[in-house]
Amino acid sequence: EMNTRLQVEYAVTDQSLGIDLAKWQILFFDGRESEITWFDLPTDPGKGATHSIECRIYAEEPENDYLPSPGRILELDLPTFNGIRCDFGFMEGDFILPMYDPMIGKLIAHGATRREAMIRLERALQELYIGGVKTNIGQLLRIMRHPVFIGGHYTNKLLSDHPELSHAMPLRPGLTGDRRHMKQVVFGAFTEHLRLLQHSVNEFVVIAGLGSIMDVNTAQEAPSRYEVEYQERRVLVDFIQIAIDAFYAFVNGAYNGKIILTSMNDRCDDFLLIFGSSSYRVRTNRHPGFIELRMKDDFNKINYYRMNVLPEGAAEESHVHILRSPFQGTFISFCRELRPGDLVRREEPLMILSSMKMETIITAPADGRVISLIEDGDESRLLFARTPGGRVAGRSVQEGEVLALIEPAHVHPGNASTPGPDVSPAIGNPPTASILDRLFGDDLPDAVLEDPERHFKTVMELLYAAACGYLHRASLIEALKITVRRVPADINVALVTDDVLDLMNSLMLLYTNIKKLFSPVVSGEGLSFLEELSHHIAGGGIVTGQGSRQFEQLLKTIIDSYGISRWEERSEMSALARNFVFLLLRRAYQFSLDQTDIIKRIVNIISNVRRPGKNTLITLAALMEQEQAERDDSLLKFIKKILSSQFDDADLAAIRERELAPAVKNLYISFRERFTEGIAALCADSLASGAREYPPLPGSVREELSGRIARLEPTWLVRRLYSPMESVWPYR
Numbered sequence: 001e002m003n004t005r006l007q008v009e010y011a012v013t014d015q016s017l018g019i020d021l022a023k024w025q026i027l028f029f030d031g032r033e034s035e036i037t038w039f040d041l042p043t044d045p046g047k048g049a050t051h052s053i054e055c056r057i058y059a060e061e062p063e064n065d066y067l068p069s070p071g072r073i074l075e076l077d078l079p080t081f082n083g084i085r086c087d088f089g090f091m092e093g094d095f096i097l098p099m100y101d102p103m104i105g106k107l108i109a110h111g112a113t114r115r116e117a118m119i120r121l122e123r124a125l126q127e128l129y130i131g132g133v134k135t136n137i138g139q140l141l142r143i144m145r146h147p148v149f150i151g152g153h154y155t156n157k158l159l160s161d162h163p164e165l166s167h168a169m170p171l172r173p174g175l176t177g178d179r180r181h182m183k184q185v186v187f188g189a190f191t192e193h194l195r196l197l198q199h200s201v202n203e204f205v206v207i208a209g210l211g212s213i214m215d216v217n218t219a220q221e222a223p224s225r226y227e228v229e230y231q232e233r234r235v236l237v238d239f240i241q242i243a244i245d246a247f248y249a250f251v252n253g254a255y256n257g258k259i260i261l262t263s264m265n266d267r268c269d270d271f272l273l274i275f276g277s278s279s280y281r282v283r284t285n286r287h288p289g290f291i292e293l294r295m296k297d298d299f300n301k302i303n304y305y306r307m308n309v310l311p312e313g314a315a316e317e318s319h320v321h322i323l324r325s326p327f328q329g330t331f332i333s334f335c336r337e338l339r340p341g342d343l344v345r346r347e348e349p350l351m352i353l354s355s356m357k358m359e360t361i362i363t364a365p366a367d368g369r370v371i372s373l374i375e376d377g378d379e380s381r382l383l384f385a386r387t388p389g390g391r392v393a394g395r396s397v398q399e400g401e402v403l404a405l406i407e408p409a410h411v412h413p414g415n416a417s418t419p420g421p422d423v424s425p426a427i428g429n430p431p432t433a434s435i436l437d438r439l440f441g442d443d444l445p446d447a448v449l450e451d452p453e454r455h456f457k458t459v460m461e462l463l464y465a466a467a468c469g470y471l472h473r474a475s476l477i478e479a480l481k482i483t484v485r486r487v488p489a490d491i492n493v494a495l496v497t498d499d500v501l502d503l504m505n506s507l508m509l510l511y512t513n514i515k516k517l518f519s520p521v522v523s524g525e526g527l528s529f530l531e532e533l534s535h536h537i538a539g540g541g542i543v544t545g546q547g548s549r550q551f552e553q554l555l556k557t558i559i560d561s562y563g564i565s566r567w568e569e570r571s572e573m574s575a576l577a578r579n580f581v582f583l584l585l586r587r588a589y590q591f592s593l594d595q596t597d598i599i600k601r602i603v604n605i606i607s608n609v610r611r612p613g614k615n616t617l618i619t620l621a622a623l624m625e626q627e628q629a630e631r632d633d634s635l636l637k638f639i640k641k642i643l644s645s646q647f648d649d650a651d652l653a654a655i656r657e658r659e660l661a662p663a664v665k666n667l668y669i670s671f672r673e674r675f676t677e678g679i680a681a682l683c684a685d686s687l688a689s690g691a692r693e694y695p696p697l698p699g700s701v702r703e704e705l706s707g708r709i710a711r712l713e714p715t716w717l718v719r720r721l722y723s724p725m726e727s728v729w730p731y732r
Contacts, residue, residue: 008056008106011087015052015110051117052110055125055140057088059102059356061326062139062166063306068356070098070328071399074132074267079124083117084109096133098329098355098396104130114152118144126302129294131269131285138292138304139165145301183275184305186249186256188293189226189237191284192309194261195268196222198576204583209538213586214518214530223311224473230307238440241470242461244563244577248436255436288324288400321365323404329355331374331382331394339377342370344406353397364406372405435459439476445483452487459483460503463598467507468562469587477595484601496605504602505619506561511592511599512619512626513558518589521629529554537582558585599623600638679722686722687732 010021024036059069076092088105090096096104107128109121122144125137142165148154159165200222207216225238238250239259249256260274269284285292293305335349344350344364351362351374375381375395385393397403435455438447448455463480465471496504520528527535532551547555562584564577603623606616620639627636697705709731712718721730 008103009054011085011106011108012052012054015085015108016050018050050110050112051114052108053114053117053121054109055107055121056136057104057107057128057130057140058136059096059104059133060136061134062136064326065360067134067326067360068098068102068329068358069134069399070096070102070355071133072096073104073130074269075129076131077127077129079107079127081120081123081127083111083120084124098327100356102356104133104135118150129283131283134285134287134292141303182251183257183280184293184295184297185228185230185235185307186237186251186259186275187273187280187282187295188230188291188305188307189228189309190239190247190249190259190273191268191271191282191293192226192291192311193222193224193239194264194271195286196311197580198268201576201579201583204586205537205579208534208582208586212530212534213537213582216583216586225312227310227312228307229309230305236312240439240462240465240473240476242465243470244580250436250440253437253440255434255439288326319408320371321368321406321408322402323350323362323365323406325353325362325397325399325401325403326360327353327355328399329353329360329397331397332359333383334377334379335361337377338370338373340370340373343409344368344370350404354394362403364404366406366408368406368408370404371407372402374401374403439479444479445486448483449486456487457497457500457503460500460507463602464503464507464510466595467510467588467591469584469591472587472591477591481595481598484598487601487605501606501616504606505616508599508602508619508623510558510561510588512623513554513561514585514588514592515626515630517554517558517585518592519629533585596635599635603639682722687719689720 006021006025013019014021019037027033027035059071061067061069072095073090073092076088076090078086078088085108086105087108090104096102107121107124109117109124111117111120122141125141125144128137130137143149143158146158146162146165148158148162155161204216224240225236228235228237236252238253240248240250242248245261247259247261249259257276261271262274262279263272264270269286271282271284273280273282280295283294285294290306290308293307294302295305297303330353332352332354334351338344338350344367346364346367348364349361350364353360353362374397382395383393384395435444435447435458438444441447448459459480462471462476463484466477466480471477517529517533520530522528527548529551532547533555536547536551536555559581562581564581603620606620624636624639627633627639630636709718719732721732723730
C-alpha cells in the first residue's frame with residue numbers, strides 16, 4: 001500500500017487494521033517517522049484485525065454496457081451509522097464532468113466478521129441515494145445479495161458467470177401472478193402520472209392567469225392511461241382519481257388497489273404513498289428512454305427498478321426512431337461518411353462519443369433512412385481542434401440530446417404500428433366481485449344492476465369524483481351516466497343509505513356552487529364571480545381580501561369541499577394543491593354543462609326516498625334558486641315537477657323557514673356580543689371627538705366636507721362617529 005500513490009482500496013486496510021495510511025504518508029514526508037505506529041500492528045493477521053469491504057460508487061450504467069453518466073447531482077444522501085466510512089468527493093449540486101473518472105465516492109464497511117461487514121454494507125447501500133445521474137448502486141446491491149458472493153466462493157469472474165448481476169433485478173419465481181409483487185409497475189406509471197399532472201396544472205395556471213379560466217381547453221390535459229415496458233413485458237396501467245390525494249389503480253383493466261398520496265416534492269421525484277396497508281417512499285430518477293425507481297420490495301429491502309413509461313398512444317404518434325445521446329460527452333467522429341438521406345442498418349455503428357476516458361460507439365436503433373443528423377453530418381462543425389498527440393477537441397453533447405432521426409424504410413406515415421401490450425391477467429389482480437374490475441368493460445350497467453345493493457354506492461362515488469373534476473375520461477362518464485339512467489326511479493330504499501344520500505347531497509351542492517361561481521351575472525361589486533375568479537388566479541391564487549365578501553365565501557366553501565387542507569399543511573405541496581383546485585373547478589364546470597341529465601336522475605331518485613331529510617330539501621331548494629338565474633330552465637322545471645309530486649310548496653317553505661330562523665337569531669346574538677366586547681367603547685369615544693378630525697381625504701373632498709360642517713355648526717353639535725369601515729365616515 002505504501003506506494004507514492006495510494007491505491008483506491010487503501011481504505012480497506014485502514015479500517016481493517018485501525019490505521020490511517022494517508023496520515024502515515026504525510027508523517028513520512030515530513031520526516032516524522034517516529035510518530036508512525038506501525039509497531040502496534042498485529043503480527044498475526046487473524047488476531048486483532050477486523051473485516052472490511054469497499055464499494056466504489058460510479059456514475060455509470062452497468063445495465064447498458066457501463067456507459068458513463070456525467071451530469072449534476074440533484075440529491076445526495078449518505079449513510080451515517082456506525083461501522084460505515086464514506087469517502088466522497090462530491091456534494092449535492094456538484095457536476096460530474098465528462099472528462100474525468102466516473103467515480104463519485106466509496107463506501108467502506110467494517111465489522112468483527114465478514115458477515116457483519118456485509119450486513120452493514122448492504123444497509124449502507126440501501127440508505128445511499130444519488131439523484132440526477134445514473135449509478136451502479138443497484139448492481140452493488142445485487143452483488144451483495146447474491147448467494148455466491150454471500151458464501152464467499154466467488155472469483156473475479158463473478159459478473160461474467162452471473163450476467164443477471166449486470167441487469168435489472170429479475171422477477172422472483174412464482175410471484176408473477178400476484179399483483180402485490182408488481183407494485184413497482186404501478187408506482188412507475190403513477191410517478192409519471194403525477195409529473196404530467198403537475199405539468200398540466202402549471203400550464204393551466206399560466207393560460208388562465210393571462211386571460212380567463214374559460215380560455216383553457218380541458219380536453220388537452222394529462223392522460224390517465226400508460227403503457228409500461230418492464231422486463232420485456234408491456235402492460236397498461238390506468239388511474240382514476242377519486243379525491244385530492246386518492247387514486248384507484250388498474251393493471252390491464254383489473255382493479256389493483258387504492259393509492260393515497262401523502263407527500264411529494266417540487267421536482268416530482270420523491271413521493272410518500274400508501275398502497276394497501278403499507279407505506280412506501282418512492283424516489284425517481286428520470287433519464288432519456290427510461291425511469292429508475294428506488295423503493296422497498298416485499299421483503300423490506302431497497303431495490304432499483306428500470307422501466308419505460310409512456311402515455312398510451314405516445315409510441316404510435318410518430319413512426320420515426322429518435323437516437324439520443326445516452327450521456328453527456330464529446331463528439332469524436334462518425335464511423336463513416338454520413339448525411340441526411342443515407343440508409344443505415346440496425347445496430348450499424350454511426351458515431352463515436354467520448355466521456356469519462358471512455359469512447360462509446362453509438363449504433364442505429366433500426367433499419368431505415370436518416371432524415372435528421374446532428375449538425376447535418378458536417379464534421380467541421382463538430383470538431384474544433386486536434387492536439388499534436390492526436391486527441392480530439394469535439395463539440396459537447398448533452399445527455400438526451402437528439403443525435404439523429406431515422407425513418408424505418410419499410411414504414412410509411414399512417415401505417416406505423418408497435419406491438420400491443422401484454423394484457424394477460426397474470427399481472428393483474430385475481431378476479432373479485434368488485435364492480436371496479438368491470439369498470440372498463442362494455443357491460444358496466446349490466447354489472448351494476450346484477451347486484452345494485454353492492455355496487456350503487458361505488459357508482460355514486462365515481463359520479464361525485466366526476467362532478468369534482470377528478471374523473472374526466474369521457475367514455476367512463478358516459479358509461480356511468482347510462483348506468484345511473486338505468487337504475488329504476490323507485491330504487492330499493494335500502495340502497496339509499498345515509499352515506500349514499502350524503503354523496504348525492506354533496507354532488508348537488510357542489511353542482512350548485514360551481515354554477516354560481518361561473519355565473520356571468522354581475523354582483524354588487526361591479527364584477528361577476530367568474531371575473532373575480534380570473535383575477536384571483538392571476539394574483540397567484542392567494543386570498544388577499546380584495547374580492548367581494550360573497551365571492552370569498554363561495555370560493556372558500558368550494559375549496560374546503562375538495563379537502564386540500566390535507567395538502568396545504570405541507571409547504572412543498574401547498575402551491576400545487578391550490579393551483580390543482582383551479583384546474584378541477586374548470587373541469588367541474590364543464591361537467592355541470594354537459595351532464596345535466598345526471599343531476600336530473602339523482603333528483604328523481606332522491607324524490608322517491610321516504611323522508612329524505614332536512615339537508616336534502618335544503619340542497620334541492622338551493623339548486624332551484626340557482627337554476628332560476630340560468631337561461632336554460634329545463635332543470636328548474638324538472639326539479640319543480642319532481643318535488644311537486646312528493647312535497648307541496650308549504651313543506652319546502654317550512655323547511656327553509658325552520659332552517660333560516662335559528663341562523664338569523666344566532667347572527668343577531670353574534671353581532672350583539674361583538675358590539676358589547678369591542679365596538680361600544682370606540683363608539684363612545686367618537687362622540688367626544690371633534691367633527692373636524694378628518695381622516696386622510698383628497699383635497700376636493702376635504703373642502704366639500706369642511707364647508708358642509710361649517711354651515712351646520714352654528715345651529716347643531718356635529719360629531720364624526722366611529723365606523724368599522726375605513727371608506728365610510730358617518731356624522732351625527
